[in-house]
Amino acid sequence: MTPLEDEWKKLQTKASAQWELRSSQLRSVADNPSDLLSNPSVPAVCGAFALGVGVGLLIPRLRQPFRRFATVEDLPNKLFHEEGKIKAVAVNFSDGDTFRARHLPLFRGPGSFDGKLSDHTLQIRLAGIDTPETAKFGNPGQPFGDDAKKWLTSTLNGRKLTLTLLHKDQYARAVCLVQYGRWPFRRDASEEVLKVGLGQVYRQAGAVYGGKQEIYEKLEEKARKTKRGIWSQGKKLESSSDYKARMRSG
Numbered sequence: 001m002t003p004l005e006d007e008w009k010k011l012q013t014k015a016s017a018q019w020e021l022r023s024s025q026l027r028s029v030a031d032n033p034s035d036l037l038s039n040p041s042v043p044a045v046c047g048a049f050a051l052g053v054g055v056g057l058l059i060p061r062l063r064q065p066f067r068r069f070a071t072v073e074d075l076p077n078k079l080f081h082e083e084g085k086i087k088a089v090a091v092n093f094s095d096g097d098t099f100r101a102r103h104l105p106l107f108r109g110p111g112s113f114d115g116k117l118s119d120h121t122l123q124i125r126l127a128g129i130d131t132p133e134t135a136k137f138g139n140p141g142q143p144f145g146d147d148a149k150k151w152l153t154s155t156l157n158g159r160k161l162t163l164t165l166l167h168k169d170q171y172a173r174a175v176c177l178v179q180y181g182r183w184p185f186r187r188d189a190s191e192e193v194l195k196v197g198l199g200q201v202y203r204q205a206g207a208v209y210g211g212k213q214e215i216y217e218k219l220e221e222k223a224r225k226t227k228r229g230i231w232s233q234g235k236k237l238e239s240s241s242d243y244k245a246r247m248r249s250g
Helices: 003-031 042-066 077-081 145-156 189-195 213-225 229-236 240-249
Strands: 085-093 098-103 122-126 160-168 174-180
Touching: 077 160, 085 122, 085 145, 098 145, 122 189, 145 174, 145 189, 174 189, 189 213, 213 229
Parallel strands: 122 174
Antiparallel strands: 085 098, 085 160, 098 122, 160 174
């Protein structure tokens, strides 16, 4: 436990004790209503009680920036609804649009952990794009699948990222806008993948773009016209969604 967390714990314990004291005093007044007029401390008790309630409600919100989210399931739904931002560091890559990241709470580093990577990291899906599939589950990979994975790994591995949480998908992945680099050189990972021609705009059901669909469409079109990356295949290009449908059909 860090010093900051220790201080929050002490504050919460103190608030809980005050809550119990004030609750006891108010119960006494409820049992003896005449005390309401004769006891001059009642208004102070009521005020302190209200303050205790406020502190009790505020503490969990204040603690949240210091709490580490081990997996996507730990992320509050409210963060997705509000498109909240968190910091993380990329640690492992599945393909060109999916990776695992370790959450970085305020004033804390990635820390160490024992056990499975899946129990201590957030699985992140880049918003708005789809990259070629890599070989997995006994299926061969698509052309440029390994290239997309290598590009994402070399670009994000070990870097501090800003994740804008947009959606939690059916695979328990956090679909995010992923930004890296310092201002004014900060970049959007989905944009960069499209620029180098290693992905397409994701247009399937449930697609989210964080307000960037038009930007993504223009970047894809530019890469297509210049035949960068996957677009060099011409009519032989098979989208990731078509490839997966073909693999499922056998």
